[in-house]
Amino acid sequence: MIVRGSIIIRYLIHFSFSLLLVFIPQVFAQEEESSCISCHREMGGDLAKPIELWHESIHKKNVISCHNCHGGNSKVQDMDAMNPEAGFVGSPKEEDVPKFCGKCHVAVMENYIKSPHWQTKKEKHPVCTTCHTAHHQQRATLELINEKDCSRCHTYERARKIRFVMEETEGSLVQLDERIEKLRGEGFNTQRLGDALFANRNEFHRLTHVLSVDLIIDRTETIRGDIKKVEKSVGSDEATIKRRKIGGAILIAFLFISAFIIHIYRKTLP
Structure with missing residues (x-):
């Protein structure tokens, strides 16, 4: 038995070492x-x-x-x-920036060229980099719509209205994002929910580039309907987690009580 045990241990050591040879280079490899x-x-x-x-x-x-x-x-x-x-x-010329960025951000560019930002006849009309910068782009949020930046070129009145009508929906998107991230931490496969929310958020944020309060109000109603579908799915998964936790607690309590009863019973045996 001792010899057999030592052989098994030797094989386990060799197997573990082989795994290390496979995975360590991948863990420490740096992107070229x-x-x-x-x-x-x-x-x-x-x-x-x-x-x-x-x-x-x-x-x-x-x-x-x-x-x-x-x-x-x-x-x-x-x-x-x-x-x-x-x-x-x-590097593109300033007037070519929308087309340059639009290679990836197609729908954003389509909305932008309908806006006063593009259609203005001023020589220095705003382009993508005016608000988002050329190399320090951050995740798009409503914080990009602020008096300090918008008033560099014009009054803040219209931008304030746009931000106001979008804030409630933006809040829902942020909360849903946090809930989906929590589900992922609980071990759920959240790829489908994350993709759906990503699509909703992108469609919603693209509306800002048209600069039309009426259009934003109209389209937001439809987008909110899509967001509610994601919210319903998230709620269903959250309910599943709750049931699992309750079931787990009941099982642990049952096992504890059973162990206690068995312990008491064994003490009564002669």
């Missing part, structure tokens, strides 16, 4: 840094500033790097990284 980042960082000064800002952005968090917007070959460590044949487009 693009040539854009390393080169701009080395040059320093104003050329390195976009890298510093990008590191704190929502783009970085979502693994969107320089070449995803500006093109080029991010694996080449020389000037060929900016070869037009590799799709390099560089």
